[in-house]
Amino acid sequence: xxxxxxxxxxxxxxxxxxxxxxxxxxxxxxxxxxxxxxxxxxxxxxxxxxxxxxxxxxxxxxxxxxxxxxxxxxxxxxxxxxxxxxxxxxxxxxxxxxxxxxxxxxxxxxxxxxxxxxxxxxxxxxxxxxxxxxxxxxxxxxxxxxxxxxxxxxxxxxxxxxxxxxxxxxxxxxxxxxxxxxxxxxxxxxxxxxxxxxxxxxxxxxxxxxxxxxxxxxxxxxxxxxxxxxxxxxxxxxxxxxxxxxxxxxxxxxxxxxxxxxxxxxxxxxxxxxxxxxxxxxxx
Amino acid sequence: xxxxxxxxxxxxxxxxxxxxxxxxxxxxxxxxxxxxxxxxxxxxxxxxxxxxxxxxxxxxxxxxxxxxxxxxxxxxxxxxxxxxxxxxxxxxxxxxxxxxxxxxxxxxxxxxxxxxxxxxxxxxxxxxxxxxxxxxxxxxxxxxxxxxxxxxxxxxxxxxxxxxxxxxxxxxxxxxxxxxxxxxxxxxxxxxxxxxxxxxxxxxxxxxxxxxxxxxxxxxxxxxxxxxxxxxxxxxxxxxxxxxxxxxxxxxxxxxxxxxxxxxxxxxxxxxxxxxxxxxxxxx
Numbered sequence: 001x002x003x004x005x006x007x008x009x010x011x012x013x014x015x016x017x018x019x020x021x022x023x024x025x026x027x028x029x030x031x032x033x034x035x036x037x038x039x040x041x042x043x044x045x046x047x048x049x050x051x052x053x054x055x056x057x058x059x060x061x062x063x064x065x066x067x068x069x070x071x072x073x074x075x076x077x078x079x080x081x082x083x084x085x086x087x088x089x090x091x092x093x094x095x096x097x098x099x100x101x102x103x104x105x106x107x108x109x110x111x112x113x114x115x116x117x118x119x120x121x122x123x124x125x126x127x128x129x130x131x132x133x134x135x136x137x138x139x140x141x142x143x144x145x146x147x148x149x150x151x152x153x154x155x156x157x158x159x160x161x162x163x164x165x166x167x168x169x170x171x172x173x174x175x176x177x178x179x180x181x182x183x184x185x186x187x188x189x190x191x192x193x194x195x196x197x198x199x200x201x202x203x204x205x206x207x208x209x210x211x212x213x214x215x216x217x218x219x220x221x222x223x224x225x226x227x228x229x230x231x232x233x234x235x236x237x238x239x240x241x242x243x244x245x246x247x248x249x250x251x252x253x254x255x256x257x258x259x260x261x262x263x264x265x266x267x268x269x270x271x272x273x274x275x276x277x278x279x280x281x282x283x284x
Numbered sequence: 285x286x287x288x289x290x291x292x293x294x295x296x297x298x299x300x301x302x303x304x305x306x307x308x309x310x311x312x313x314x315x316x317x318x319x320x321x322x323x324x325x326x327x328x329x330x331x332x333x334x335x336x337x338x339x340x341x342x343x344x345x346x347x348x349x350x351x352x353x354x355x356x357x358x359x360x361x362x363x364x365x366x367x368x369x370x371x372x373x374x375x376x377x378x379x380x381x382x383x384x385x386x387x388x389x390x391x392x393x394x395x396x397x398x399x400x401x402x403x404x405x406x407x408x409x410x411x412x413x414x415x416x417x418x419x420x421x422x423x424x425x426x427x428x429x430x431x432x433x434x435x436x437x438x439x440x441x442x443x444x445x446x447x448x449x450x451x452x453x454x455x456x457x458x459x460x461x462x463x464x465x466x467x468x469x470x471x472x473x474x475x476x477x478x479x480x481x482x483x484x485x486x487x488x489x490x491x492x493x494x495x496x497x498x499x500x501x502x503x504x505x506x507x508x509x510x511x512x513x514x515x516x517x518x519x520x521x522x523x524x525x526x527x528x529x530x531x532x533x534x535x536x537x538x539x540x541x542x543x544x545x546x547x548x549x550x551x552x553x554x555x556x557x558x559x560x561x562x563x564x565x566x567x568x
Contacts, residue, residue, distance in 0.1 A: 032316045039367060042399065077396065101319075128549050137550075144428075
């Protein structure tokens with residue numbers, strides 16, 4: 001509850017302070033706040049105040065915000081997700097610009113849906129007993145056990161099987177799909193042995209409808225591989241060109257859908273895969 | 285762009301349809317929308333429409349929303365994060381209840397900050413070249429390489445080292461910290477060998493200030509372990525009681541901060557760890 005603070009004099013005068021205030025983890029306030037702030041080409045100093053779920057904690061948070069306003073000489077921006085009106089009103093009395101996400105949208109939704117909201121604190125990430133949460137944890141374990149072609153067991157349970165050359169982004173994408181969406185994502189590297197045989201790893205043919213390929217430009221690949229094994233044949237531009245070319249030819253030949261990860265974040269890759277693969281169990 | 289649809293007649297009349305419309309991945313709209321919707325004890329049918337970044341795609345999305353309104357016989361709820369006014373206004377003409385996150389908050393922020401927003405499409409998750417994104421990918425690789433005490437190398441680079449008995453939640457928490465916050469999180473199991481010696485794994489003493497413990501009730505632990513190895517000594521309630529008790533005594537003795545993961549999600553655990561550990565590199 002005491003965010004680390006660098007001395008005020010070290011902060012450039014232009015960096016506005018932003019608070020994320022929540023009765024839960026603050027992840028919703030922060031995700032949304034970041035998204036809006038990226039629309040401004042300014043630097044922001046960001047402070048999280050999570051688990052503000054009592055009147056005392058709200059008063060303490062309000063005091064911190066007011067102190068920062070005095071130190072900064074300008075009012076902070078406050079993104080808040082507080083479901084209880086009492087806590088929300090304490091924060092709203094601070095010296096700040098208020099982006100009160102729940103108060104803004106929950107009241108109109110109550111009207112639209114014709115029911116009152118439950119005003120349950122910290123609900124969105126306090127979900128340990130839910131089926132969805134259990135699926136996510138199970139998916140993380142599955143994706144870890146099926147990382148980098150480690151295991152052929154239970155591939156029938158996979159929602160997606162990613163293939164691509166080493167360091168094309170398969171592992172972080174698999175873990176993101178599991179963690180964010182509860183998708184069981186296995187991944188298999190395409191290696192020179194596969195190119196010589198001219199075939200996918202044989203365990204995969206049975207599940208071809210679940211395969212999705214990642215590729216990458218040889219130029220970016222050589223950069224990434226050189227960070228790990230500088231100067232190796234593995235990382236050389238010639239070898240990267242060879243592997244990428246062979247992998248793309250194989251994916252074309254086998255009719256595998258694929259995309260290039262070169263300029264895409266794991267969030268963008270995952271969203272595209274969900275649209276293409278449409279795992280059975282849910283809608284996306 | 286064609287979300288999978290179950291036949292309308294299979295949907296209960298009470299399930300309101302919700303669209304998440306975005307020019308990027310839709311993750312911000314969805315995170316925020318879920319958070320608000322959990323405040324209502326209703327079932328919702330959720331459809332994502334990501335990458336709506338041209339007029340044609342916006343018109344296509346609008347058509348889908350209108351069709352769904354007609355099929356449902358009630359207007360859908362629409363959470364949208366569209367930074368371009370032209371696209372936003374196409375969606376706003378749909379038959380729906382509009383929760384336009386950017387239009388609601390960006391304009392007041394422009395006034396407050398005294399600068400225009402950039403209106404850059406899909407910016408929040410299109411960040412491959414940023415330092416922050418590279419840190420996240422590096423942290424994922426670090427956390428994977430240091431999962432379950434696999435490696436003692438580079439522990440000095442770890443931001444956090446999680447310890448706890450097997451299946452107390454260390455692995456998913458480490459990966460979440462890495463993926464969401466770019467935190468390099470190693471994790472070490474506390475095992476019967478450690479309890480007999482009465483000491484932490486020796487590689488850890490040097491880094492005691494970065495250690496954080498997870499514990500869990502023996503009752504929950506036996507459940508989780510029985511899912512993996514039913515009927516084993518490892519999973520028995522007696523053994524779980526023994527291990528949990530020993531681990532908690534060791535953490536007390538060594539002055540290690542810890543929390544119980546029993547009823548907490550990986551989001552809640554991670555947020556608490558960030559508050560306690562305060563990794564050097566950033567503020568949280």
